[in-house]
Amino acid sequence: MEATTPDLVENENVWGGGNKPLNASYGKMMMWFFIVSDALTFSGFLVAYGFSRFKNIDSWPIADEVFYHFPFLHGIDAPMYYVALMTFILIFSSVTMVLAVDAGHHMNKKKVAVYMLLTIVGGAIFVGSQAWEWKNFIQGEYGALETRGGQILQFVSADSGKRVALESFAADIPGDRIQQTSDSGIWFSSESSLPNYSVAEIQAGFLADPNLRIKTEMIDAQTGHKIVLDRAASEVKITEAMHVVEGANLIHNEYGNRLFADFFFFITGFHGFHVLSGVVINVIIFFNVLLGTYERRGHYEMVEKVGLYWHFVDLVWVFVFTFFYLV
């Protein structure tokens, strides 16, 4: 009688405790809980980005015109290549992570350590690449004007159709405003750093060079390109300018809609923060592997759990890549 009782209890009470109904340990379940909720957070961000984009569907910046830098290739238009490289780096570090998990199943301490190290290196390269991407984005290259309504006016050459930098045509008008600092300003208030040129300098320089045209934010529905005004319309449009914008911050950016830079900073920043924390966690696990913690514990499930997190970061990047750079 007593011999059959445990069987009965187990069959009647799958969820009653003492066994693993989903065949996953507590730690692994919690990692999946976290991943599902984090996935919803990222979807919230990306869908909010989609909302702003659909709301401004006829004037949203075109990714190829914003992200075209590649290391050591100055002045060469190379859209997509850099971010494609970053994607490969992250996918590859995902692979070394699976290999580490697989080596863990075989209790092969040396292999786990080597693959974990490769994963950390891949993650570090990715974070570094993202920092470089941010640097280019913040610095900008050409500069633009902004109207009272927040529209960005960029400058192109009528001959080549290429963007023209502000510094190449801005007039030099002496007697510029100096930056207000808190020790010399009225009411001891300070202000953010001033752009290199005043609106009047850009306007004078523009009128002096008949080869310049204004490129607006609006997209031509037929060709998919931004609309470039003719000379007469450009000369009217430039009088509406209010600010000079160089590069990007959370308030102004030279690429187009203000929300574009906000979403770029927020979504890639949040993802970059995930990669950074992933690298930190991987380093901790790496040292635990070296110390033999999991060897003594008898299993490498911890490597598997951080692996889940690491793949999730890769998974999110696949979507960020699509919605920021491809679509």
Next chain:
Amino acid sequence: MAHKLSIFRGLLTFKSNQQKIWGVLIFLSIVTAIEVALGIIKPAILLTPIFGMKGLNWIFIILTLVKAYYIAWDFMHLRDEKRSLTSSIVLPLLILIPYLIFILLVEADYIYNVMLDGFVSWNF
């Protein structure tokens, strides 16, 4: 732990888990390479709208979902987990995310039309 070593519904079976990992890497790399190539070339034939969006963008989104599937199923080894665990992870996401996309994008499109046809000028 038992690994299921077939991908593409059994079309391709690997000898070991390690081989499967490399196989999936090659597949993901090919998909990414196709995406990048299409993003650079932008074939004119794919720029016509289908269901309100460019054909090219539909291709990008479908390829992204394909990549997401293989990352979750093979790298995060959901393929090897119990069906109940897989479902409880994937179903909430499959229900909630399309719903969120649907309501927000429809709303955004509405706002776009209000700004386009309304009496207020947004470009001053």
